[in-house]
Amino acid sequence: MVTEKDDPQYQRLKELRREIAFHDYQYFVLDNPTISDYEYDQLVKELHQIESEHPDWTTPDSPSQRVGGKASERFEKVEHPTAILSLSNAFEESDVRAWYERISRLDERVKLADYVVEPKIDGLTVVLQYRDGVFTEGATRGDGLVGEKITANIKTIRSVPLRIPIDQTSVEVPAHLAVRGEAFITLPDFENLNMRLQEEGNKTYLNPRNTAAGSLRQLDPKLTASRPLRIFIYDIVSGEGNLPETQKEQLEFLDKLGFPLIPWEYCKTIEGAIQAALKWEERRNDLHYEADGVVIKINSLQLIADLGVVGRDPRGAIAFKFPAKEVTTQLNDIRANVGRTGVITPYAVLEPVEIGGVIVKQATLHNYDFIAEKDIRVGDRVLVKRAGDVIPYIISPVLASRKKDSQPYEPPAKCPACGETIERLEGEVAYYCVNAACPAQLIRNLEHFVSRGAMDIEGLGIRIVEQLVKANLVLDAADIYSLDKMSLLSLEGFAEKKAGNLLNAIESSKGRPLSRIINSLGIRGVGVRTASDLAKHFSDLEELSKATIEDLTMIEGIGPNIAQAIVDWFQLSGNNQIIQKLREASVLPAADLSRETQRFPQIFEGLTFVITGTLQQFTRDEAKQFIESRGGKVTGSVSRKTDYLVLGSNPGSKFSNAKSLGVRIISEDELLKLEE
Numbered sequence: 001m002v003t004e005k006d007d008p009q010y011q012r013l014k015e016l017r018r019e020i021a022f023h024d025y026q027y028f029v030l031d032n033p034t035i036s037d038y039e040y041d042q043l044v045k046e047l048h049q050i051e052s053e054h055p056d057w058t059t060p061d062s063p064s065q066r067v068g069g070k071a072s073e074r075f076e077k078v079e080h081p082t083a084i085l086s087l088s089n090a091f092e093e094s095d096v097r098a099w100y101e102r103i104s105r106l107d108e109r110v111k112l113a114d115y116v117v118e119p120k121i122d123g124l125t126v127v128l129q130y131r132d133g134v135f136t137e138g139a140t141r142g143d144g145l146v147g148e149k150i151t152a153n154i155k156t157i158r159s160v161p162l163r164i165p166i167d168q169t170s171v172e173v174p175a176h177l178a179v180r181g182e183a184f185i186t187l188p189d190f191e192n193l194n195m196r197l198q199e200e201g202n203k204t205y206l207n208p209r210n211t212a213a214g215s216l217r218q219l220d221p222k223l224t225a226s227r228p229l230r231i232f233i234y235d236i237v238s239g240e241g242n243l244p245e246t247q248k249e250q251l252e253f254l255d256k257l258g259f260p261l262i263p264w265e266y267c268k269t270i271e272g273a274i275q276a277a278l279k280w281e282e283r284r285n286d287l288h289y290e291a292d293g294v295v296i297k298i299n300s301l302q303l304i305a306d307l308g309v310v311g312r313d314p315r316g317a318i319a320f321k322f323p324a325k326e327v328t329t330q331l332n333d334i335r336a337n338v339g340r341t342g343v344i345t346p347y348a349v350l351e352p353v354e355i356g357g358v359i360v361k362q363a364t365l366h367n368y369d370f371i372a373e374k375d376i377r378v379g380d381r382v383l384v385k386r387a388g389d390v391i392p393y394i395i396s397p398v399l400a401s402r403k404k405d406s407q408p409y410e411p412p413a414k415c416p417a418c419g420e421t422i423e424r425l426e427g428e429v430a431y432y433c434v435n436a437a438c439p440a441q442l443i444r445n446l447e448h449f450v451s452r453g454a455m456d457i458e459g460l461g462i463r464i465v466e467q468l469v470k471a472n473l474v475l476d477a478a479d480i481y482s483l484d485k486m487s488l489l490s491l492e493g494f495a496e497k498k499a500g501n502l503l504n505a506i507e508s509s510k511g512r513p514l515s516r517i518i519n520s521l522g523i524r525g526v527g528v529r530t531a532s533d534l535a536k537h538f539s540d541l542e543e544l545s546k547a548t549i550e551d552l553t554m555i556e557g558i559g560p561n562i563a564q565a566i567v568d569w570f571q572l573s574g575n576n577q578i579i580q581k582l583r584e585a586s587v588l589p590a591a592d593l594s595r596e597t598q599r600f601p602q603i604f605e606g607l608t609f610v611i612t613g614t615l616q617q618f619t620r621d622e623a624k625q626f627i628e629s630r631g632g633k634v635t636g637s638v639s640r641k642t643d644y645l646v647l648g649s650n651p652g653s654k655f656s657n658a659k660s661l662g663v664r665i666i667s668e669d670e671l672l673k674l675e676e
C-alpha cells in the first residue's frame with residue numbers, strides 16, 4: 001500500500017519542520033543563527049507551499065501554527081498536574097542563614113547538601129505540557145491549582161519548542177512532561193515597544209512585568225505574537241518515566257531537550273550559595289531583564305520533597321530578594337516632550353535622588369490619563385522606581401504627605417514648543433500638537449528621516465538638524481536635498497571639508513529602496529516592519545498614495561488605524577509637496593517593475609473583486625495576488641462598484657449583500673476560467 005509516508009513531498013515537509021525548528025532554536029534560544037534571514041524565509045515559504053497543497057498534513061506542532069489560533073472570548077480554566085508552589089522570602093543574608101539553620105534541624109542531610117542558585121525572574125509563571133514530545137497545553141499559574149489555558153498565546157513565543165527534543169539527540173522524552181518557567185520581556189524590548197505604542201498614540205505600559213502579563217492575557221494570539229515575549233524554563237513540575245534526581249541534572253536535561261534555560265550556578269555549600277547570590281546582586285544592573293532576587297535551591301529533589309511544604313512554600317528553597325529600587329522624592333514640575341508625530345508626552349522633573357547607585361532627576365509620566373488616574377500633583381512626594389536601564393517611572397503620589405494647598409494637575413492647552421492648540425483624537429490617550437509647522441515636530445521628523453532605518457544620511461545628527469531648522473535652511477525633509485555648500489558654510493562649526501562630506505552623504509542617500517522611503521515619511525504607526533510590508537504590495541509611492549483603506553487593510557498586519565493614518569497622510573497637500581520635491585531631486589527609487597504585477601496580461605484591469613468564504617485552491621492571499629497580478633482590485637466589502645464576488649464555502653454576509661445588489665457571483669473555477 002502506498003501511504004503518505006512514501007510521498008517525497010511529505011518527507012520534505014517533515015524535514016522542513018525539523019530544519020525550521022532547529023533554526024528557531026539557534027536564533028531564539030541560543031542567540032546564534034546559522035543561516036541568513038533570507039534563507040530562513042525561503043524554508044518557511046516552502047513549508048507554507050506544501051501545507052497549502054496538503055492542508056490535511058498540517059499538524060499542531062508545525063512551525064506554521066505559531067500564530068494559528070483564533071481569538072477567544074475568554075480563557076478556559078485548567079487544573080495543573082500538581083500544585084504550582086511559591087517560595088518564602090529572605091531579605092538579608094542573615095535570613096538565609098536562619099533558613100539554613102531551621103531546615104538543618106529538621107533533617108540532618110541538609111548539612112551535606114549542595115545547591116543551585118538562579119535569578120528570580122520578575123515575570124509571569126507559566127506551565128507547559130508536552131505529550132509524546134509535542135507541546136499540547138500552556139497555562140498561567142492562577143491560584144496555583146487552577147490556571148488559565150493560554151496555549152495559543154504561548155505558541156507565539158518563538159523560543160518555546162513545539163516539539164522536543166529539538167534535534168535528534170538520543171535523549172529519551174517522557175511520555176508526559178509538564179515544565180514550569182517564567183515568561184518575561186527584556187528591558188530593551190520593553191523600551192522599544194513603549195516607544196512604538198507612544199508613536200501610535202496608544203497607552204504605554206508601566207513596566208516589563210506588566211507588559212508581559214498584559215501580552216500573555218490577550219484574547220487574540222495575533223496581538224501576543226506582536227509582543228516581544230521570552231521565556232526561561234527552570235523546573236519539571238511532573239512527568240512520566242525516568243526523571244532527573246537533582247536540580248542540576250534537571251536543568252541539564254531541560255537544556256538537552258531544547259528549552260530556553262534559566263541561567264544557573266551550582267554551589268557545593270550554603271556559603272558558596274550565599275556568595276553566588278551576593279554576586280548576582282552586584283551584577284543586577286547588567287542583566288537585560290528584571291530580576292527581583294535570586295532563588296537558592298537545595299540540589300537534591302528528594303530532599304526538597306522530604307522537607308515538605310509550609311502553606312504554599314517548599315522548605316527546600318528560598319527567594320533571596322534584592323533591595324527594591326524604589327524611593328520617594330519631591331515632584332518639582334511636570335513638563336512635556338513633543339514627538340515627531342506631534343504626540344505630547346509628559347515627564348516629571350524630580351528633586352534629584354539616588355536610586356540603586358544612580359542619581360535620578362527625571363521620570364516618565366506615560367500620558368495625561370495616567371496623571372489624572374493617580375491624581376499626581378506638582379509639589380507631591382512621589383514614589384519612584386528604577387528598573388535596570390529603563391527610564392525611571394513614577395508609581396504613585398504619597399498621599400499622606402500631600403500639602404494642603406496642592407491643586408490637581410491640568411494638562412496644558414498649548415504645545416510647549418510652538419504655543420499652538422493641543423488636540424486629543426477620539427479613542428486615543430495621546431494629546432497631539434496639530435501644527436504641521438511646529439519646530440519640535442520638524443526636528444523630530446528630520447531626525448527620523450535621516451536615521452539608520454530610513455534614509456540613513458551619515459553625519460546628519462540631531463545637533464546639525466537643530467542648526468538647519470533654526471537657520472531656516474530646512475522647512476521640510478525634502479529641503480535636505482536642496483542644501484548647498486554656501487548655506488552649510490554659514491553654519492557654526494562648518495568648514496569646507498565637513499560641508500563636503502555632508503553633501504556627499506546626502507547625495508548617496510538618493511534612490512534608497514522603497515521600504516526605507518516609506519519608513520522615512522514618518523506616517524503614524526508605520527515603522528520599519530510595516531514599511532517593508534507596504535513596499536511588497538506597491539511598486540512606488542504613487543501607487544501607495546492611491547490606496548484606499550480597504551486595499552490597505554487587506555495587507556496582513558495593517559489594521560484600520562494604520563490604514564487611516566496612511567490615507568490621511570497622503571491627503572495633506574504639504575505632504576504631497578514633499579513627495580513632489582523628493583521626486584524632482586531624484587530621491588525616489590524607480591518603480592519596481594520586477595514585481596509580479598507586470599508579468600501577466602492585465603485582463604482584470606478596471607475590475608473590482610470581493611472574496612468570501614473558504615476557497616479550495618487558493619489561500620485568501622493567493623487569490624488576492626492572482627487577481628491583483630492581472631490588474632484587478634480586491635476590496636474588503638461588497639458595494640455597487642463590485643464587479644465580481646468570488647464565492648467559497650461557508651460564506652459570510654458579503655454573499656447576501658452581493659445577491660441583493662445584483663453583483664455577479666462566481667466560483668473559484670469560474671475565476672480561473674475568466675483568464676482563458
Ligand code: IVH
Nearest residue numbers: 085086087118119120121125182234295314
Ligand atoms: S522556583 C517550588 N525559580 O518566583 C519551586 N521560581 O515567589 C518554586 N520565579 O511563583 C519556584 N524565577 O513564579 C523559582 N528561578 C526561579 C524563579 C522563580 C522566578 C518566580 C515564580 C514563583 C515566584 C516565587
